[in-house]
Amino acid sequence: MTRRLVVVGHGMVGHQLVDRLTSLDTEGTWRIVVLGEERHLAYDRVSLSSYLDGKSKDDLTIAGPVLRHDARVEVRLACPAVSVDRTSRTVTTADGDDIAYDALVLACGSRPFVPPVPGHDLVGCFVYRTFDDLDAIRAAARAGRPGLVIGGGLLGLEAANALRLLGMHPHIVETAPHLMSAQLDPGAARVLHQQATELGLRLHCSTATASIEARPDGTVRAVRLSDGTVVETELVVFAAGIRPRDELAVSAGLALGERGGIAVDDRCRTRDGRVWAIGECAAVEGRCHGLVAPGYRMADNVARQLMGQDTEPFDGSDTATTLKLLGVNVASFGATRPADGQALEVVFAQGSTRYAKFFLRRDSGALLGGMVAGGTASPLALASFLGRRPPADLEQLLAPDLPFLP
Incomplete structure (x- = not known):
């Protein structure tokens, strides 16, 4: 008997689930409906900076032609889910459609964290997450002018490299004593700091953003740091971390992790046996994973469960990160x-x-x-x-x- 799977989220991890399940499901057991919030097919978000270095949206798209023409899969773009009714087993979309499911996988991803500093919503402030974000940054960038990135982690360095590709002079503000503090010790960070500085990045570590100051017309004029430094800039990019998208779990009456995220066990199962969560939105045994490799492992694990196969518990050990930007x-x-x-x-x-x-x-x-x-x-x-x-x-x-x- 054919069953219906609804996947909420058409990012890299959601796509991995669909790709893996369709390859395993040789008998056509499942029909899949994918609800994507963006207007683009799934793309390589990890390589997003290359979009400003000559690659097109098509170059970064990971949903291949085979999947696009697979009769078992329906992808609805610009069609976010707004609520889940677990009693009737339906997902309601922003268009007002109610889609019934036999199984539901939440792959909602995350949203950029924007610190609530004064001026964070001025014209000239951006986040770094999607094609649309980068299109907006490209339109606002002025070659030869300074730009400032708030956040010195992996994402912040990618954003700074994007500004550099646009001909700007990037500053990075990081509250920790050194860059990539979640992955590197001071010795490794010293190498990164030296090479980033040689490439022209201005680094401001062990300090925070106190305020973003405006011109009379409401656009960004400068950023004031907590150590008293004032950086004149017309463009600010927030890359200070992410927060899991767990709103649908609240609407569905599902539990959240202590620090947010949809609470799941070590096989990505919620307390509802028909609902799973994978990727950045999932709090696996209380822990969220902000990297794509663990998300892919979650997707593979759930695909096998949907096919009735035995699976190993997800242990979250795959935390490898690589910085391939800036020549470092x-x-x-x-x-x-x-x-x-x-x-x-x-x-x-x-x-x-x-x-x-x-x-x-x-x-x-x-x-x-x-x-x-x-x-x-x-x-x-x-x-x-x-x-x-x-x-x-x-x-x-x-x-x-x-x-x-x-």
């Missing part, structure tokens, strides 16, 4: 902050140009995780040893010619 090689993988006493640290460094740190389990020598910055080896080579003892010549494999720091 920075990456982290596995555990970057192991529990005290659990790990032995091994560090390789060469001034402020190359750095690598690895964590080995004290009792077995198994690789737990690490980070690299500068001219070091590929993080993929490192991640292949996670959970087992690396070779004895680890330093030559991963950081050739790099001096050892005992």
Whole structure:
């Protein structure tokens, strides 16, 4: 008997679920309705900056022609879901349609976090999330002028690179002592800081945005920082993090995580056996994951469940991140902050140009995780040893010619 799956969200993770399920469902068990909030087919949000470096929207689209013409899949663009009725098992769209489901997967993603600083809503303030956001930034950018990015994490660096591609002179404001504080230690961040500065980025760490000041016409004039610095700029991009989209869970009477997100177990199941949540909107055992790799694993896991296959619990261990912008090689993988006493640290460094740190389990020598910055080896080579003892010549494999720091 044919059943209907409704997928709320047509981002990278929602698309992965549909792609995986259609490949597994060789008997045509499921008919799928996808509700996308944006007017574009699913695209590679991780590579969004390349849209300002010559790539087109079509270049970044990941929904291939096979899926677009698959009779089992109906994709409704610019058609957000506004409520869920779990009693009648229907999803209501902004157009007023009620769509019945046998299974429902919430892949709603996240929204950019905009700190409530004075002036955050002035003309000239933007977020960095979608094609439409980048089109607006491109229209407002003025080559040769300063632009300011609030947030020094992975997304903030991508936004700063976007401004650089548009010919602007980017500033980055970060409240933490260094860039990418969630992934890098001070040693790795020092390499990133040095190379970013050499590329012309102005970095303001250990400070916050106090206010965004306006011209008489209501447009941005300058940004005042908490340390007293005033940066004159007409363009501000907020890239200070994300918040899970969990409104539909509230409308459906589903539980939320302590810090937001749709509460699910280690197989991405809500307390309703017909409803799952995956990607950035899901709080798996209380934790939200803001990276695409864990989201893909959630999608694959749920696709197998929908086909009645056995699955392993999602453990959230795939947290590898790579910065391929600005000509800087920075990456982290596995555990970057192991529990005290659990790990032995091994560090390789060469001034402020190359750095690598690895964590080995004290009792077995198994690789737990690490980070690299500068001219070091590929993080993929490192991640292949996670959970087992690396070779004895680890330093030559991963950081050739790099001096050892005992």
